[in-house]
Amino acid sequence: MARQLIYGQHAVAALLEGDPAGVQELWLQDGRDDAVSEHARDLAARHGISLRAVPRATLDRMLKGARHQGIAVRYRATRATRASDLEQLLAGLGDTALLLVLDGVQDPHNLGACLRSADAAGADAVIVPRRRAVGLTPAVYKAACGATERVPLVTVSNLAEALRRMAKSGVRLIGAGARAGIPYTQAELLGPVAMVLGGEGRGLRRLSAELCDQLIHVPMRSGAESLNVSVAAALCLYEVRRQRARNEAGEGLRGAG
Structure with a gap:
């Protein structure tokens, strides 16, 4: 770099x-x-x-x-996380893996905000395509407020192929769109999950959506514009955390009984 x-x-x-x-x-x-x-x-x-x-x-x-x-x-970046290999990342994931995939986010402030949300939610990595998307620019570093040092940003040359490799490794692909699928709180988000979100304006590309196991959306009142990608990412990531915390609490209660 x-x-x-x-x-x-x-x-x-x-x-x-x-x-x-x-x-x-x-x-x-x-x-x-x-x-x-x-x-x-x-x-x-x-x-x-x-x-x-x-x-x-x-x-x-x-x-x-x-x-x-x-x-x-x-x-000048020196750490290996700057160019993390996808296969290496997938090999080290556990049963509670959480990934954020951004399909064509081009605004550096949005990428920085997504990195902050991924960091706060405990995501294992953020994955972006090499082309038609912003990379680690100075504006991204500033907007991320330090998250770039804690969450690996994995850049892939072919996002569709990367999604296929994630699915093959056992990660469920959950695509989020403005009006797609079911409300995000109704999806079952336990186990290894990758939240897949599209870029500004265009949203999730057709091929990316087709490769997802399930499509979800954040309900909004009639006439409201679509959410900023960083806001949608935060909601989806924290829904994963909420469901997992509830599941762990339930298992603890059953074990105590």
């Missing part, structure tokens, strides 16, 4: 803590004297990372006006 300028307090802190070997230089805005800056300075000193204090105008110019919060790094 090429070197990138990553900015924002949460994104930079996550890189300094999770992949310091990939951080080549740290920039802090002149005059910053807060807990975030002090923590960043300590981590930079601990890992031998070059630190530069620069005027805000320099950061504005470097980052083309992005909302950088006075902190940025030059970064």
